[in-house]
Amino acid sequence: MxxxxxxxxxxxxxxxxxxxxxxxxxxxxxxxxxxxxxxxxxxxxxxxxxxxxxxxxxxxxxxxxxxxxxxxFSQAWETAKLDTAFANSLIVSIGSLVLTLFIGALASFILARFQFRLKGAVFAFFVVGMLIPIHSTLVPLFILMKQISLLNTYWALILPYTAFALPTAIFVLSAYLMSFPREIEEASFIDGTGLWGLFFRIILPMSLPALSTVTILSFLHAWNDFSFALVFISKTSLKTLPLSIANFSDGYQTDYGLTLAAMVLSVLPTIILYLVFQEQVMKGMTAGAVKG
Amino acid sequence: MNAMSSRKFIMFGLAPALLIYGLFVFVPVVWSAYYGFFNWSGFGDKQYIGLANYAEIIQDSTFWRSLKNNIIFVLAAVFGQVPIALALAVILHKNTWMQRFLRSAIFLPMVMSTVVIGMVWQYIYHPQIGILNFLLDAIGLSGWKLNWLSDAGIAVYSLIPPLIWSFVGLYLIIFSSALQNIPGEIHDAAELDGAIGWRRLAYISLPIIWTTVQVAIILCISGSLKSFDLVYIMTRGGPAHATELLATYMYNSTFTSYRYGYGSAISTMIVLISLLLIGTSQWLTSRKSRSS
Structure with a gap:
């Protein structure tokens, strides 16, 4: 540095x-x-x-x-029901973030530190996902969600957000984990720590820098997503921020001050987070983009 | 560690990632290829019609227009975003507060929801209350005032400035860090050989970061195929399909015209076209770097 x-x-x-x-x-x-x-x-x-x-x-x-x-602002907060929208956005963003971090880190740990047949194939399977344009799955995912009765639930957003965050997460995390020396496992086995102990007590804490990159990418994607919410959510009480703002502006088109105040309120949290963690966000997003 | 338990751990650890990713990314792609062979309104029975949907796509002028608009976006990204970002990266190379501020400001749209970005630009372009037309009035160019988003002839080009505005920051940061990674010794050596200013940029810096430029071009292509949100918010693909992208056309065919089979066939085309575009660009840029 x-x-x-x-x-x-x-x-x-x-x-x-x-x-x-x-x-x-x-x-x-x-x-x-x-x-x-x-x-x-x-x-x-x-x-x-x-x-x-x-x-x-x-x-x-x-x-x-x-x-x-x-x-x-106060009027926009009330009229646009931004409290519900904020709560929904938080639930789906944090839900998918936690899932992505946990199962992404677990899969990366295995792909980076274990030898097994089909390892290359599994890795390639995940990497191919980065090439699939996300919107091409809107129609079939809608059909799938309908068949498994997940439309208009939080899971209809949490699961696809996680699924689309996984390829990049696994790419970033496994690259990071591969750089650890072999001795880490050996030392922990001598201490009698099992594989799960190794994962939770050693691997996870050590991969914090890579996990924070994944956090930034995955959280921002879920927080800002519009298309999945548009297609999978029609219940007002479940709408996330971007969808609520878009619908609100359709309804209150001529009340400019109100619409713009709602827009400002909706982007304020990410802008504040960005101002605080500027360097990390820029690094994380470019790393994610270049590797993705 | 005995082999049995580590085998179990491998299977158990990979299962959640494989399941979620497979079900919500991979299965939809396969299914859309399958549904593409049916005539289906989303309700009731599906009717197998073979390749009829694909035959229709080939003769569908709106499909070709959407593809053309997608290509316009890709070209605008490759020949607009990339050179602008490179120029900005060269100019903004210092760490003064002014330059840091500008870099952060240029990157800021990356963390904002596309919904808000699209709505802000909708206001900018608004024929009556838009600041663009106000500005043209103010500087005495009232004759240049246009219906930026509702004139079918120019609407698709009006979408390019917001597109560049939103994503240029990502490329700026990618190029900035690539330029900063060039060792100082190379520049000193170049200076001794008389390579300074533009010549140094053209003969030393650019060739060194050429692989980064290649990556950026591939990102531009896959990124431009993802511009569903911006177009949906700003024009819904209108007026009269003038700004339709493949993704918005797929959305409209499926959820506005209730042609699930046809929409699925378009999804499959999007996957194929994006793989083709990424493959071609990779081939083109790698050929160029070999010959230079």
Whole structure:
């Protein structure tokens, strides 16, 4: 870690001044400013407009509201029934996260540390899953869920979220576990720890960095998913946040401040988590994407 | 450890992952291929019709338009997202607070729900209250005002900026870390040989991170096939199927027209097409890297 940092700063000192030295400086800054505004303005607009009344929305489309309507938020929370939606999103996200972590880590432990016939085949079977486009399964999964009577239950979301998180989870975790030295098992067997003890007391704690990557990927995917919820859930009391927000905006299309306030409230938790764990989230998501 | 108990452990440990993944990822893919041979409204009897659904797909102009839109998205990602992300990664190489802030801001849409992103951009494009048209009015370009999302001729292109806006951060971080991993010595050596500025970028940095670019291109392709949420929220595939993607067309055929068999046949096509696209891109990029 330290090595790459020093190498990086060394390079910056020697090379970048030359790269930026000429008139390119101005071009770079122009590109950056334009892209910066393109990137930031939608966030700014979303947050600021959430405080506006409808008249403000028309008369001051760009600027700050004439009056900050904080009541938009409490009203949106009530009208959109965001408490139910938040609870549902938490249940399915945490449910699928716990399942993914446990069975993903267990399978990775076996794939990384044991020798058995068909090991390559099992691994390949999981890896192929990363190539299957998730939406191609919407129709057959709907039919399956209907046949096993899981439509309109939390399981209709928890199980597919887990299933689609497993390939990447197993890929990330088993790669990490393979780097452990052989002595770990030997030491634990001498201590008389069984395989389960080894898994719970040694393997799980040691793979925390990889588990946190899987946590970020799996939680964000479940929390933000729209398509599975759209297809498998039609009961209002079970709708997750993205689905509730989409339905709410259909119903309250002309009450802009209210809709935008509901949107802000729904993205606030992930944005706050992102601001706190920025480096980990960026690393985790890119690692997951590149390996996936 | 005796062989029997570790054998049991292997089977027991792999079972949950294999079961959930097999049932909710693999079985649906096989089933959609099977249901594709039937004429079925989702209720009552299925009627075996052989390859009739596939024959219909080949003659279905909406299917081809969806495929074309998918390809437009892939091209926009490969020739829009990747170069923009590379340029940003080269410009944003320092660790000043400004640059860190911009990197984080550009990445932020990655943790937000696509539903909210789609709704924000819907507001931006809104013909009456959208800030894009307000902006054009404000700078005296009222003649350029368009019905961004309801004009069949341009709607699909209007979806590209939000697409790039949401995902460019991922590629930026991937390229940034690849560039940072280039050892400083290589740059020093290049400098001694007179390779500086753009030449160094073209002849030293880019070739070194070319495998990362390859990975990014494959990610773009599989990612663009996943843009169901954004399109569903912003246009529902309309107006008049102008922005239909394969996934939204599959959804609409199944759940709007109640043609489960036809929808299943489209699902199967999505799997085949995405495997074909990923295979082709892998072949193309690996050929390019060999010849250079």
């Amino acid at each position: 330290n090595q790459t940092a020093t190498a990086g700063s060394h390079r910056q000192a020697s090379g970048i001044s030359i790269l930026l030295g000429r008139g390119k400086h101005i071009i770079f800054w122009t590109i950056l400013m334009v892209y910066g505004i393109f990137t930031l303005y939608p966030f700014f607009w979303l947050i600021v407009s959430a405080f506006k009344s409808n008249e403000d929305f028309y008369s001051h489309p760009f600027g700050l509201p004439a009056q900050w309507n904080v009541a938009n």
